[in-house]
Amino acid sequence: MIGVILWSDAADQKAVIWCEDQGDLAFLSSPDAVHLPDTFFDVGDVVEFDVQASRNMRLAHNAIRLRQGVGTELRDELQAISMSEGVVGTSKTAEIIPFRIAHATRTLPDRETAHQLRG
Numbered sequence: 001m002i003g004v005i006l007w008s009d010a011a012d013q014k015a016v017i018w019c020e021d022q023g024d025l026a027f028l029s030s031p032d033a034v035h036l037p038d039t040f041f042d043v044g045d046v047v048e049f050d051v052q053a054s055r056n057m058r059l060a061h062n063a064i065r066l067r068q069g070v071g072t073e074l075r076d077e078l079q080a081i082s083m084s085e086g087v088v089g090t091s092k093t094a095e096i097i098p099f100r101i102a103h104a105t106r107t108l109p110d111r112e113t114a115h116q117l118r119g
Contacts, residue, residue, distance in 0.1 A: 001026075001051050002066070004074050010040040017047060017060055018074060026051050028060040041065060044072035 003017040003026060013030035026049070028041070041047060041063065049063040 002046065002048050003060075005041045005043055005045045005047060006074070006078070008041050008043050008045075010042070013040050015041050015060075015063075017049065017063075018078075019051065019058070024058050026058040026060040028063055042069065044069040044074075046070055 001019055001021065003019045005015050006018050006025070007016040009015070015028040017026040017028060019026055028049070045065050046067040047060075047063045048066055049060040052059050052061060
């Protein structure tokens with residue numbers, strides 16, 4: 001998978017990655033990574049990695065830097081959207097319509113009418 005580093009802590013060698021499939025974010029940490037670069041990933045780095053689901057998290061493995069610092073706009077745009085909405089995760093575009101089952105009464109035709117309908 002390909003993604004962009006949204007948050008990084010070089011001292012602890014941890015990062016949060018936005019994934020190209022726009023699913024859940026992936027988490028990268030040194031215990032989960034076999035090969036890490038000499039200089040740890042920074043915000044905006046485009047990375048390629050393997051992803052594994054573990055409990056309710058996505059963990060990134062085998063991360064490789066493809067490009068450095070080109071994805072900072074993504075982080076800035078996501079942050080601006082969350083600030084303008086006031087609450088992270090609130091969407092003004094979705095309308096939730098409750099699903100209700102209508103109980104309709106249906107009368108079945110008598111045998112003679114059913115025979116005429118079949119034809």
